[in-house]
Amino acid sequence: MTEQPKRLYLIDGSSYIYRAYFAIRHLSNSKGMATNAVYGFTNMLLKVMREHAPDHLAVVFDARGPSFRKEIYPEYKANRAAMPEDLVPQIPLIKDLVRAFNLPALEFEGYEADDIIATLARKHAAEGMEVTIVSGDKDLMQVISERVRMLDTMKDKVFGLQEVQERFGGSPDKVVEVQALAGDSSDNVPGVPGIGEKTAVKLISQFGTVENLLARLDEVKGKMKDKLQEFGEQALLSKRLVTLRDDLSLGVGYDALATGDPDREALTALFGELEFHKLQQEFFADAGSRDDDYQAVMTEEALNQLIKRLEEASRISFDTETTSLDAMRADLVGISFAVQAGEAWYIPLGHHYLGAPQQLDRDRVLERLRPLLEDPNKPKIAQNAKYDLLVLRRAGIRVQGTDFDTMVASYLANPAAKSHGMDNMAAELLGRRTIPFSEVAGSGRNQISFAEVEVEKAVTYAAEDADVTLQLAQKLAPMLNKSEQEKLFHEVEMPLVAILADMEWQGVRVDPQVLGNLSREMEQKLSALESEIHELAGCTFNIASPKQTGEVLFEKLGLARGKKTKTGWSTNVEVLQKLAEDHAIAARILEHRGISKLKGTYTDALPKLIHPETGRIHTSFNQTVTATGRLSSSDPNLQNIPIRTPEGRRIREAFIPDEGNVLLAADYSQIELRILAHLADEEVLKESFARGEDIHRRTACEIFGVFPEMVSDEQRRQAKTINFGVLYGMGAFSLAKSLGIDRKQAQGFIDAYFERLPRVAEFLEARREEARSNKYVKTLLGRRCAIPEIDSKNPNFRSYAERNATNYPIQGSAADIIKLAMIGVFKRLQAQSLKTRMVLQVHDELVFDVPRAELDEVSALVKHEMENAVELRVPLDVEVGVGANWREAH
Known part of the structure; x- marks a missing residue:
């Protein structure tokens, strides 16, 4: 059997750095460090390694400093823009990444990556290797041969001799000749003005080389001849510039290019710093065998022992395994518990597959667990507790006492984190790779229900969830304290978990x-x-x-x-x-x-x-998604139904109460402007709200210098745009665009606004300074809203961050207030044993399904609790509407 030739892949690292940078424009870690190029480059490298599994591989970079071509032609690459500022610090990280994969990161002073690639390709192809150049650079097409091909992974296209023939009209040696005539604007290779690639291909097809062409100019007609006579030397110079050196003495042997096992420890550390948590989990350094004690509870005796341990524990961590991600349609398959790190139990209750072992009766187990789970004085820990509360409620258990949700805790303690999922937190906080769901249940079309997972596999997976959740709680508790988020966590966010679970249970x-x-x-x-x-x-x-x-x-x-x-x-x-x-x-x-x-x-x-x-x-209310603390909703998203269009309002007509009930909608009036008045302590705004004035009319008076009765509808509209524009950090350009006026006039409006409301200007600048100092801003209740990119080298990202620095405290405070109002209203409804149910939260609005007999009491109760959720320097005003559907009520 003939031995297959070894395969060498040469990656044009410098080219792919730029391609990765521009392909992914907005990515940074929680410290504000740009990571977009590193992330894109990593995925490109992994794509090559996974899909092609080369025997030998090297990543080649341009060396710092000028190449020999600069000596030949000082204007070479002179028109290249400077490297983007936020890309500069990513280059060393990319090279560290390559080395962590145990791959050579090659560069050679005085030469470009293309020269190194050409040298390695020709040398090893001559030795019988199959060489693939991974690049999209046409310059490297001159290196293509029977044993050398080029692969552009971005376009998923392979270039061989045929593709060179189709583009350049001949063999790879013609690439240099064509480029010498056509030039290359990206590298500032001059070529011959007026001759493009197509014309160059025709000329070289006829004359073979630039030298032959210049020697036989009498065979060329018209203006083309004049151009070649005038710029002939320039064409020869261009040929020297585009010709790749393939004879460099690199000192890189055959064995140095062989692929090997990655340095998992280095990759784990690097991916952790970059906050590429999925990659970090994939390449986790082997932590050795853990002494985890995970047990399946399959007998009455084992259940008795577990319940005794749970009763004795001061706190328990629990997790459910189910048939669906939709809590309102999920059936309970099993439940796991942990009371100390490294020890956990899984009670399988609903695994059904051929050969499945006998499991304890579900209803009997739940009845035995009910006193523990429903005990409000038994503290409980969960990850995404709302899901577990709903699943167990469907199974007939009203869980109480859940006082620590690790997902919510992470959201408060580490607001800049990209994810608050358990796997990511385990990687970041515990340095641990958790078992992914796909390992036990498969993925894609081959994924099976957890009910079909073998119990033996399910035990390790499910018990680990409870164990890791317990360990995360132990890590997150001091982080909440250090970040001064404990009070917000215990008094607002955790009480809200149960309220949101109840709202999802009720549905609309x-x-x-x-x-x-x-x-x-x-x-x-x-x-x-x-x-x-x-x-x-x-x-x-x-x-x-x-x-x-x-x-x-x-x-x-x-x-x-x-x-x-x-x-x-x-x-x-x-x-x-x-x-x-x-x-x-x-x-x-x-x-x-x-x-x-x-x-x-x-x-x-x-x-x-x-x-x-x-x-x-039954929509899902998301508590840990937005940067400001606002709730969002999904499956379906009921917060995006437009209120300003006729069709949007008609859709709201479909939302109706139970038979015999009405819908009550309570909406904060101009809450963000009221918060601005309070936080900025701006007298003009405070006075206006205290008097119950039309704030937009008052702003128009201030800006346009007219009496209230003289304010036109257009002036009020412009004032309203300015009022809210200020909240969102709108500059003159955006305001001009929004109002349909010129930029100078828009700037005049902004100047007049801040001249009349100086404390607002001071407040906004103070928030930008706060963001620059801390990388976050605070809301009314001390919630930290992360602004990691406030010092970004990219001006667009930095400008966006500055706008967020002024907007987040306002939006976040509005979120704080409505959450407090929800807690207050919910407690009152329960305390007074009312049948009214809170069914929706949309932006600054709460919607209730109210029995007619309770309408007056509930209207007064809701208005009081919402208007007194916090004490501000200005009154909070709530508008209450009632109707047979949501549109009528709003």
């Missing part, structure tokens, strides 16, 4: 008939809009296709203001809004898109999400 009722009727109306509207758009365009096309829409608008109709992207004409909202000022077709396309999105997201989708058992929709 929707009328599928209303949604169905609205969906049909939208379909008719879309059909009418489609006909109108096609008529305006003079042709039919797929309005849902950005590509076809762009071609119609900018090629067929020739509309101005078009801009091309890599994939075609841009037809995003911003582009269409500009076009809509002058062209009806753009306005209609925008309208079509808006209605189509609402139809797909809500009127068509919501009926399918009605729970088959409850007849209600």
